[in-house]
Each structure stands twice: as structure tokens, then as C-alpha cells.
Amino acid sequence: GAGVSQSPSNKVTEKGKDVELRCDPISGHTALYWYRQSLGQGLEFLIYFQGNSAPDKSGLPSDRFSAERTGGSVSTLTIQRTQQEDSAVYLCASSLAGSEEKLFFGSGTQLSVL
Amino acid sequence: AQSVTQPDIHITVSEGASLELRCNYSYGATPYLFWYVQSPGQGLQLLLKYFSGDTLVQGIKGFEAEFKRSQSSFNLRKPSVHWSDAAEYFCAVAAYNQGGKLIFGQGTELSVKP
Helix, strand or coil: CCCCEEECCEEEECCCCCEEEEEECCCCCCEEEEEEEECCCEEEEEEEEECCCCCECCCCCCCCEEEEECCCCCEEEEECCCCHHHCEEEEEEEECCCCCCCCEECCCEEEEEC | CCEEECCCCEEEEECCCCEEECCEEECCCCCEEEEEEECCCCCEEEEEEECCCCCEEECHHHCEEEEEHHHCEEEEEECCCCHHHCEEEEEEEECCCCCCCEEECCCEEEEEEC
């Protein structure tokens, strides 16, 4: 596609449920990032995939959060046993490489945990 | 630890007036510096970036920023603001060779008066 695509655009879930958020990066982009944008914390880095290298998971806030990237393209961010503090906009970005290339961001998934 | 401070949470300027958004960073080595803009309902878009070389960098939409190492600042400027510039602006820093793993400031919301 022309840009980074994220789905769903909005997700409402109940506390304790698991959710999956999807990111479809720009074709040919080898680097993929997940960020979280919340009222109290601003924009936070979560995880970074670069090609076939092991992902940089240093920003994941707890072990309830995980992400995978299949075939070097689509990525799924999974949050298990959601908590109210997980409510935020989850942004995905991709770039041609992980170093000096600019990031292209998707419009995000607004997650609301009730 | 790396950090970014945007002292102004909200700024209002008149259309046609000049604009300066402040950004201060804390980083122990040569940083990569960025300004992103987020318009309502849209993803983050890169305005400009600084990696090395000329400390005055030009970006899209008529924006420029100046890197001042002595002041640890990377302020964003525009000589004449347009109503369409109303948005939230984020300054970000990344470690050398990790240009996609960004540390963001809290953002500055810009309102433009007619």
C-alpha cells in the first residue's frame, strides 16, 4: 500500500481480555517500530524489528506485551490480560533501514480498556 | 539517560506571525534530532532531521531548525505561520546509528488565530 496501515483503527475491550493490533508496513521497508502514545506518558518506544535480526524489545512495559513480525512484513502487537493503563494510541512506523532513514507512521490504533 | 524537553505545552500565534518552538535534549554523545508534526486524525510526519553538518536544517512546509550544541537545543522555527500549521509538534532524539528508536518530548500544541 501507499502508507503504513494499522488495524483496527479503534478497539474497545474489557479489562483482562487479550487484544491483537496489526501493522502492515510500507512494502520494501525492512525496519518496523511500535510506539505508544498515552496522555500521561507521551510517545514511548516499545519494540523495533530490523530485517531478520532479533527484535529490540527494550521498550516493552511488561511481559504482557509481545510482538512478532511474520515474513519480514506484517507485525502484530499482542497485549495479554489488558489493564486500564494500557489504554492509549498504539502507533506503528516503518523505514527502509533502521539507522538514518526517516520513519513513516501509521494513523494508529486507539485502544480503550474498560 | 536520553531525554527531550519541550517547555511549552501549548502555544497560540496569529496567522502570518513568526513561530519558534523550543526543544532541549539531554544526551551524552552526538544525537540524531528530529521534529515531527501530528495533525488531528493523522499519523506523525517528519518535518526535518539533523544528523551532522550544517547546524541549520531546512524541512518541509517552510520549517527550519537550528542545532546548538552549547545550549543542547534544537528549536523549530517558521517565519510566517499558516492556519494549516495548527497541530501538535514533537521533538525527538535518537542515539547514533539508532535513528528509528526515538525518545520524544511531550509535544507542543500549536493553535493559530485568524
